[in-house]
Amino acid sequence: MPRHLVRFMALAVTMGLTCEAWAESKSLDVFTRRILPIMNSAKPSSCAECHLSGVDLKDYIRADQAETFAALVKGGMIDAKQPKKSKLLEFISRTPAKPSLVSADVRKEELAAFTAWIEEAVRDPELLKAKASSESLGPKLPIEVVRHARNDRVLASFIDNVWVEATRCAACHSPLLNKEQVKKHGEQVSWMTPDDPAATLKHLVEAGLIDTKEPTKSLLLLKPTMQVKHGGGIKMVVGDRSYKQFRKFLEDYAAMSAGKYQTADELPKRDEEVSRIGEVWFKLTDVPEGFDKQLLQVDLYRQDTKSKSGWSKARWATSDRQVFGKGKLWQHSLSITAPRDSARAKELIAKPTLPPGKYLVKIYVDRAARLEKDWQAELGEKDFVGQIEVDSRWPGGYGSMTAAKFPTR
Ligand code: HEC
Ligand code: HEC
Incomplete structure (x- = not known):
């Protein structure tokens, strides 16, 4: 048992606290030690692995334990009778086919923390009596915006708009075909991963070839249009089909990354x-x-x-x-x-x-x-x-x- 809990127990016994108060303090202890740090963390939650933006585990936590608990029960996210079956735990357990190691660790810790807290909380009669305020927990954005910013949809749009056009770049940028370019210019010219658009998108973002703050400054646009010197020469011109498709994706990606969309009307029109x-x-x-x-x-x-x-x-x-x-x-x-x-x-x-x-x-x-x-x-x-x-x-x-x-x- 952590030392501060031992001290707390001793204190509780001296003060003659009732069992109920003890349960309450235990859930509060878990809430304070394990749930609040998730809310206050600057890092994205495990949800980010499938949602580029629009939802975060932080949306389901308030600074006050009773308020958090009551709202989650009211919203159907905590099942007070069968705590292990709570929908929130189900959300946190969702794992992509190829999870990254970092988010696997984050997810494990989030799941352990919420499982521990929910199990303590449902035993606390005071918490069970707590009234939910009118404000519900969870994502504040319209469902269309949440869906638009899901990574599977982002990837589908990347394929339709960039990956498809990038077959024109493959001769010099796919490692299957560009031995000469790599010898002359270095490994960084291989920004495509053969047959793997998801890995390609990830690389473009991590290598800074997509500028998520100022999409028009992305090298992915500036190089092939020769707005910046390009070893491959001019491969598209501003306003042509490839440019349009690239630009559409980049603007949308930047808007989603910054969480700019607030209403369904602001979302880009679907390409027919x-x-x-x-x-x-x-x-x-x-x-x-x-x-x-x-x-x-x-x-x-x-x-x-x-x-x-x-x-x-x-x-x-x-x-x-x-x-x-x-x-x-x-x-x-x-x-x-x-x-x-x-x-x-x-x-x-x-x-x-x-x-x-x-x-x-x-x-x-x-x-x-x-x-x-x-x-x-x-x-x-x-x-x-x-x-x-x-x-x-x-x-x-x-x-x-x-x-x-x-x-x-
Ligand atoms: C493995 C991928 C994955 C992870 C991780 C994931 N989600 Fe989702 N989420 C989805 C998919 C796919 C949908 C839409 C279809 C569905 O609901 O099954 C969805 C839908 C949702 C919706 C409902 C929106 C709608 O379309 O109705 C919410 C809210 C949500 N997720 C929140 C979260 C939260 C919060 C987390 C983190 C605790 C999370 N998700 C983690 C894949 C994921
Ligand atoms: C004929 C060969 C050739 C073709 C085709 C070509 N490029 Fe390039 N590209 C190069 C060479 C060589 C470099 C490395 C020198 C440089 O940075 O300009 C390069 C560099 C780049 C870079 C910078 C990579 C980095 O990490 O520094 C980007 C981005 C880029 N090209 C985008 C494109 C896009 C998009 C297309 C297709 C529309 C394309 N290129 C087509 C030859 C080509």
Whole structure:
């Protein structure tokens, strides 16, 4: 028994405290020694392993024991009849498939502390009589915000927005392919972990390549756009598709990390389209030289004889990149696209290919450099410069890319 408890017991006996008071002091002792330090700790609780923000074990503790207990019972988090079955203990016990060692230790201590305290507290008649104030314990944020900031959802968004686009960075940044770059520049160029987006995200944050305070200052954006010198040269331009996807994720990640979202309305809108970059390349020749360095976007619609227009309503692929004026050339790999939740979306996530056949290619050029000024702007009818029909097997690989002539009007 800890020395101060022995002293306390001796004192209790001298003062002739009743059994009830003894129970109370024991639960209070556990509360003070083991629960309050959790509330006052600057470190995140074990919940952080699955919740980037929005919930913390601290939300379930108040400075006053009776108030904490009464509110937890009222909120259904403590089961006074079967303390071991308390929902709060269940929350704390949740463990991810691959827990980190640090949070495993934190979790063990939290669970031991709350188990010990709850078991003492439910034996204390004074505590059982305590009335809960109207304020309930637990997360104060709307459920949508809590859900949005869950790590499984954060990872899904990272995959949709960054991981997918980063296939374009893999030649120099995946350890499977970048021996030359590593020899020349050092191990830090290997910021991708093959087949492991979760590990990649973790590394990007820990290595400081994602700036969670000022997302636009992230090297992950500054390097490939050459806003900061980049060994790989220019890999995206401000406002293009990859930039948009990266930036969307980075802004959202920073907002969640800082706990900025307070209402469901502030959450970013769900992307209604799913995309994956496949092996299919597409080239336009005879592009007007005047479009040099301007961002050109193609949208591909599949032939659909049953529809009135003769083409699919949703696009099947898209791509954008700057025009190489001198070569009268535009070429890039295609992002295969489908409406989210459609059967085709599932197929393309498993295998992003374009079925053979005829497609309508609509072409847009950002002649006014609108996207550079406003990265959230989208190209539309005003930027439309022409369309062509292209029939191809759409084979994969840079060497077998489908080519077409820029339309003359
Ligand atoms: C192993 C991962 C994991 C850990 C650790 C974890 N949670 Fe969760 N939590 C989830 C998942 C997944 C959901 C949503 C689905 C569900 O409720 O099963 C969730 C849902 C919640 C919700 C309800 C929100 C909703 O969607 O209805 C709250 C509140 C919550 N967790 C609090 C906590 C607290 C507090 C801790 C730490 C003591 C914690 N969680 C630890 C995975 C975890
Ligand atoms: C042709 C090769 C090549 C490609 C493709 C490439 N990079 Fe790089 N990148 C490099 C080299 C070489 C370095 C190391 C020198 C430097 O820091 O600029 C580097 C460095 C970086 C760094 C800094 C890493 C660190 O820890 O210091 C980031 C971030 C980065 N690149 C992002 C990207 C992104 C994002 C893409 C894809 C959109 C990309 N790169 C595509 C060659 C490439």
